[in-house]
Each structure stands twice: as structure tokens, then as C-alpha cells.
Amino acid sequence: MTGRPLRADNETRTRDLNLGKVALYQLSYVRLHFLAVSPALSASGTVAHARLGAKIGSPHRVSDPRRSPGQAARRSPRVAPMRAWLNGTLLADPTEGAVAVTDHGFTVGDGVFEAVKTVAGTPFALTRHLARLERSAKGLGLPAPDLDDVRHGVSAVLADGAAGDPIGRLRITWTAGPAPMGSGRGGGPATLVVAYSPIEHAPRETSVVTVPWTRNENGATAGLKTTSYAENVIALAHAQERGGTEAVFANTAGNLCEGTGSNVFYVLDGELRTPTLAAGCLAGITRELVVEWCGAREVDEPLAEVRKRASEAFLVSTTRDVQAIARWDDRELPAPGPVTQQCADTWAAREAETMEP
Numbered sequence: 001m002t003g004r005p006l007r008a009d010n011e012t013r014t015r016d017l018n019l020g021k022v023a024l025y026q027l028s029y030v031r032l033h034f035l036a037v038s039p040a041l042s043a044s045g046t047v048a049h050a051r052l053g054a055k056i057g058s059p060h061r062v063s064d065p066r067r068s069p070g071q072a073a074r075r076s077p078r079v080a081p082m083r084a085w086l087n088g089t090l091l092a093d094p095t096e097g098a099v100a101v102t103d104h105g106f107t108v109g110d111g112v113f114e115a116v117k118t119v120a121g122t123p124f125a126l127t128r129h130l131a132r133l134e135r136s137a138k139g140l141g142l143p144a145p146d147l148d149d150v151r152h153g154v155s156a157v158l159a160d161g162a163a164g165d166p167i168g169r170l171r172i173t174w175t176a177g178p179a180p181m182g183s184g185r186g187g188g189p190a191t192l193v194v195a196y197s198p199i200e201h202a203p204r205e206t207s208v209v210t211v212p213w214t215r216n217e218n219g220a221t222a223g224l225k226t227t228s229y230a231e232n233v234i235a236l237a238h239a240q241e242r243g244g245t246e247a248v249f250a251n252t253a254g255n256l257c258e259g260t261g262s263n264v265f266y267v268l269d270g271e272l273r274t275p276t277l278a279a280g281c282l283a284g285i286t287r288e289l290v291v292e293w294c295g296a297r298e299v300d301e302p303l304a305e306v307r308k309r310a311s312e313a314f315l316v317s318t319t320r321d322v323q324a325i326a327r328w329d330d331r332e333l334p335a336p337g338p339v340t341q342q343c344a345d346t347w348a349a350r351e352a353e354t355m356e357p
């Protein structure tokens with residue numbers, strides 16, 4: 001079915017069934033880690049210096065927090081089940097300050113990032129995500145990250161226990177590094193952070209809310225995955241206040257664009273469609289694969305028209321996979337509709353085949 005528009009008809013359904021049995025990941029709750037530091041880390045006794053004023057990334061010896069439960073508890077009552085790696089070294093406690101207060105990523109959002117799903121500790125589509133990280137860095141005028149370094153960081157945060165997590169999320173962040181306090185850049189060096197945390201499977205269906213703000217498809221950062229996500233924070237809060245889990249943006253032309261952290265697909269006149277990249281949406285990795293695997297027509301149409309006339313719709317993203325939209329503002333939709341179900345099944349089957357599509 002590659003490259004052909006998916007239609008809500010029997011022919012497509014039969015084709016999908018021919019893909020064979022769908023492998024579904026077991027729905028189970030994630031195992032939470034309550035260790036103050038990972039055993040491997042405390043065994044070596046070497047962690048990154050994670051305090052303000054320290055030279056970033058310089059190794060620093062600390063005492064073993066396991067030596068006395070009481071002492072460990074006083075130092076850090078409960079560390080979030082997260083691991084983080086900064087410029088080459090695992091951090092003892094990712095919740096403590098570690099990046100310079102002058103980092104341009106922190107002061108003005110001058111950075112790019114990736115969110116990558118892991119399944120039992122193995123990243124999904126990491127090569128595609130790293131290619132997008134490079135493209136985003138280039139688009140922002142940042143130097144290219146050394147992808148061997150990034151992979152090293154990924155291995156470091158996954159090494160200790162991630163294999164026991166059904167799914168998890170890697171967050172790779174690459175910023176301009178220390179700089180003056182204004183918009184002008186300093187000389188770097190750039191900051192590279194890889195963080196990991198287990199997550200839960202997203203629900204199979206959800207509600208979305210159209211927000212009054214628009215995506216600027218002509219903006220300098222359109223289509224780049226930058227760390228300047230404050231617009232998304234406001235939009236998502238707006239949607240959540242109205243009972244949604246995702247906000248949907250139109251662009252300045254009034255056409256459907258994307259969600260705060262997802263791309264949108266819909267069925268109109270029996271055809272699966274999604275906005276073009278020219279609409280200003282992020283070139284989502286999940287979107288790219290759904291277009292390839294399920295065949296969707298890329299077309300730009302007014303959001304109001306899509307919301308009124310679509311017979312079904314769904315969100316796609318790294319953490320949602322294919323997620324049916326059951327309610328879009330005041331409109332109820334079948335969730336999952338037949339095409340959405342076919343795409344979800346195809347997604348599960350293809351993801352089970354390879355972790356590097």
C-alpha cells in the first residue's frame with residue numbers, strides 16, 4: 001500500500017489484513033525507579049558535577065548514596081525516575097542544576113531537540129530522528145551535533161534498566177551553549193543533553209481543541225523542532241482547560257496545520273489526507289512513516305472545513321503513535337473510524353518488524 005492514498009473501502013481493508021497478525025505491545029504500567037542514582041553509576045562513584053558554578057561535564061567524585069539509606073534520603077528524598085547525560089557524563093541527579101544559567105537554550109530558547117520513543121530500551125527510528133536533529137540545527141544556524149556523541153549519550157541513559165520499561169522517551173537537546181544575555185550568540189561551546197524517562201502508553205482515543213492562535217508558516221523557525229515551545233505550552237493549557245489533550249492550530253491562511261506535539265490526519269470524501277509541510281507543520285517522523293505505510297494525500301484545506309466534514313480523524317506522534325480523535329471541539333467523531341483502525345494496525349505491524357524503519 002506504500003505511496004497510494006488509503007481509502008475507506010474493502011479493498012484497503014483486505015490489503016491490510018494480508019499484512020498478517022498485528023503485534024501489539026502489552027499494555028502495562030511502567031516500572032518506576034526510585035533509586036537515588038543508578039547502581040552502575042554509584043558503583044563507579046563518578047558523576048557529572050551537577051551544581052551551578054561548576055565546569056560543565058567535569059567528572060566529580062561523590063560519596064556512594066547507598067552507604068546509608070537515611071543519609072541518601074536526606075540528600076534527595078525522591079529522585080524522579082529519569083536519567084540524564086550532559087556533555088559526555090551521566091548526571092547523579094537530573095533534577096539538580098547542571099547547565100549554565102547563560103546557556104542560550106535556557107535564556108532565549110536557542111536550541112533544537114528530539115523526542116524519541118523507546119520500546120524495551122531500544123530507540124525507535126533513531127536514525128530518522130537524528131537526521132531531523134541535524135536539519136533543525138542547520139535551520140537555526142547551530143553547528144551540527146556529533147551524532148556519535150549523541151548515540152553515546154543515548155546508550156548511557158538506556159544502559160541501566162531501560163530494557164525493563166515497556167516504553168520510554170528519550171529527549172535529546174542541543175543548544176547554542178553559553179552566550180551573552182540578549183539574542184546575539186556567544187562562541188559556545190554547544191550544550192548536548194540526552195535524558196530518558198519511562199512513560200505510559202497513550203490512550204487509543206482523545207479529544208482535541210482548536211486554539212485561537214495560528215502557526216506562522218512563513219516564520220523563521222517554521223518546521224524546525226526548536227526549544228522555543230512556549231506557544232505550545234499556552235495552546236496546550238488552553239486545550240486542557242476545555243477537556244482536550246491536544247490543541248490544534250490553523251496557520252495564517254486558515255488551513256489545518258498541526259497540534260502542539262503531533263500531526264493530524266483525517267478522512268474526507270473517503271480519502272486519507274494530511275496537511276503539506278508547506279502548511280508550517282513539523283515534518284513529524286510518525287507522519288512521514290504513516291504517509292509511507294498507509295498512503296495519505298498531502299493537501300492543504302481550511303481547518304473549519306476539515307473539522308466540519310471529516311468522517312474521522314487521528315493524531316500521530318512519537319508518543320501517541322496513531323491516536324483516534326473522538327471529539328474535535330463540539331464535534332463527535334467515530335473513534336476509531338475504519339481508516340484510523342487500519343492505520344493503527346498497520347503501524348503496530350510495521351513497528352514490530354523493525355526499530356529502524
Ligand SMILES: Cc1ncc(COP(=O)(O)O)c(C=O)c1O
Nearest residue numbers: 260261262282284285286317318
Ligand atoms: C509541533 C510538533 N508537531 C508534530 C510532532 C510529531 O512529530 P513526531 O512524529 O516526530 O513525534 C511533534 C513532536 O513532538 C511536534 O512537536
